[in-house]
Amino acid sequence: MKLIESILTKNPCYTAGRRITVKGLMLHSVGCPQPSAQVFVRNWNKASYDRACVHAFIDGNDGTIYQTLPWNHRGWHCGASGNNTHIGVEMCEPGCIRYTGGATFTCSDKATAQAVAKRTYQAAVELFAMLCQKFDLDPLGDGVIVSHKEGCKRGIASNHGDPEHLWTQLGLPYTMDTFRKAVKAAMGGGAAAPGGVSGTKIMGAAVATAEQMKAYIKAKNPKVAQSVLDMVPLYLSEGAAEGVRGDIAFAQSCLETGNFGFAGSAVTLDQNNFCGMGITANGLKGNSFSTAQLGIRAQVQHLKAYASTEPLKGECIDPRFKYVARGCAEVVEWLGQKENPQGKGWATGAGYGEKIIAILKAILATAGGTAVPFKVRVTATDLNIRTGPGTDTAKTGRFTGAGVFTITEVKSGPGSAKGWGRLKSGAGWISLDYAQKI
Numbered sequence: 001m002k003l004i005e006s007i008l009t010k011n012p013c014y015t016a017g018r019r020i021t022v023k024g025l026m027l028h029s030v031g032c033p034q035p036s037a038q039v040f041v042r043n044w045n046k047a048s049y050d051r052a053c054v055h056a057f058i059d060g061n062d063g064t065i066y067q068t069l070p071w072n073h074r075g076w077h078c079g080a081s082g083n084n085t086h087i088g089v090e091m092c093e094p095g096c097i098r099y100t101g102g103a104t105f106t107c108s109d110k111a112t113a114q115a116v117a118k119r120t121y122q123a124a125v126e127l128f129a130m131l132c133q134k135f136d137l138d139p140l141g142d143g144v145i146v147s148h149k150e151g152c153k154r155g156i157a158s159n160h161g162d163p164e165h166l167w168t169q170l171g172l173p174y175t176m177d178t179f180r181k182a183v184k185a186a187m188g189g190g191a192a193a194p195g196g197v198s199g200t201k202i203m204g205a206a207v208a209t210a211e212q213m214k215a216y217i218k219a220k221n222p223k224v225a226q227s228v229l230d231m232v233p234l235y236l237s238e239g240a241a242e243g244v245r246g247d248i249a250f251a252q253s254c255l256e257t258g259n260f261g262f263a264g265s266a267v268t269l270d271q272n273n274f275c276g277m278g279i280t281a282n283g284l285k286g287n288s289f290s291t292a293q294l295g296i297r298a299q300v301q302h303l304k305a306y307a308s309t310e311p312l313k314g315e316c317i318d319p320r321f322k323y324v325a326r327g328c329a330e331v332v333e334w335l336g337q338k339e340n341p342q343g344k345g346w347a348t349g350a351g352y353g354e355k356i357i358a359i360l361k362a363i364l365a366t367a368g369g370t371a372v373p374f375k376v377r378v379t380a381t382d383l384n385i386r387t388g389p390g391t392d393t394a395k396t397g398r399f400t401g402a403g404v405f406t407i408t409e410v411k412s413g414p415g416s417a418k419g420w421g422r423l424k425s426g427a428g429w430i431s432l433d434y435a436q437k438i
């Protein structure tokens with residue numbers, strides 16, 4: 001989370017100087033096509049701007065949060081009594097939409113608009129998690145986290161439809177309920193993952209190597225077919241082709257096929273279906289693919305359907321792609337319907353995602369991982385150093401600063417797709433998502 005303090009000291013709301021006891025947080029979106037938070041900061045920081053004042057703006061282009069009032073300052077964000085109790089945060093909106101009346105708009109570039117709305121949503125999750133911790137608020141408590149629209153229904157805000165109007169019209173799977181749950185999840189991890197939801201993101205570069213995956217499967221299933229060992233690298237190449245973590249796909253296959261032993265499995269090895277695809281009821285045999293590569297490709301495409309709203313890069317060969325609610329499971333933990341905030345997902349059994357995570361961790365713990373030591377370049381000046389490999393460990397309070405650093409150990413852990421690297425200096429661990437291997 002990138003937070004810049006940019007207090008609107010000239011705005012009459014600031015100079016009025018009233019304080020509140022923070023009881024809740026209200027989410028807004030600006031209601032006009034302007035992705036730049038700095039434009040609002042500039043225009044609102046004037047003595048003549050006496051119409052409104054909020055606590056923060058979230059930039060649509062890069063997700064940076066500009067804090068524009070002290071958090072316990074009374075804002076002018078919702079036009080009613082909510083100003084006395086709630087912090088107000090505005091998400092900027094895509095530049096490619098045009099309002100045609102009220103909360104209705106047209107959009108000339110849906111992919112860009114979705115990316116902006118997703119970015120601000122995720123940054124808002126991180127900010128709200130931080131504020132809930134700061135003010136000891138329960139994100140799922142009644143009336144604690146509300147949208148402007150919900151505030152109106154509760155009689156504490158004026159009649160606006162933001163920000164739900166944005167998500168609905170852009171076809172995003174977000175609601176205030178998914179938002180509150182994501183805030184709760186982000187708090188559970190001690191800190192939010194870069195994506196705004198806590199967990200292991202399915203999209204990204206694989207962390208495990210082909211050698212680790214082969215060593216893992218040989219240990220679990222000594223009789224594993226040579227053809228299975230030969231196809232392991234395909235998980236990495238097919239995953240990379242779509243931006244999906246191939247090691248996660250492989251871990252899922254280990255779960256679905258009983259470590260490629262197919263004992264008690266509905267599918268057989270010659271079906272080239274390594275993910276139980278098409279077995280929508282007991283007794284069904286599921287889909288078949290002509291080669292192992294195509295079977296793995298279909299699985300990777302199906303994972304992308306769940307994990308992302310981006311289009312496929314290759315031709316769609318996943319026969320079930322069209323049945324997936326796109327982007328409903330950004331993290332492995334949400335692949336199981338029981339754990340998914342929307343009740344959607346790949347499998348119905350409890351703890352499905354956790355089982356895949358357990359396998360992934362075991363794979364990463366086998367020998368043959370990233371060769372250490374290696375050097376990385378960090379360009380961010382505010383990259384946190386943590387006491388352990390994950391956002392669930394404490395921050396040391398120190399930052400790397402920009403420069404070149406030596407990594408002596410790599411471990412997987414929450415909050416970083418590429419894993420965590422131990423600094424040679426002994427200062428702690430950094431997320432390799434923000435470091436370039438050199």
Ligand SMILES: [Zn+2]
Nearest residue numbers: 028148160162
């Ligand atoms: Zn609003």
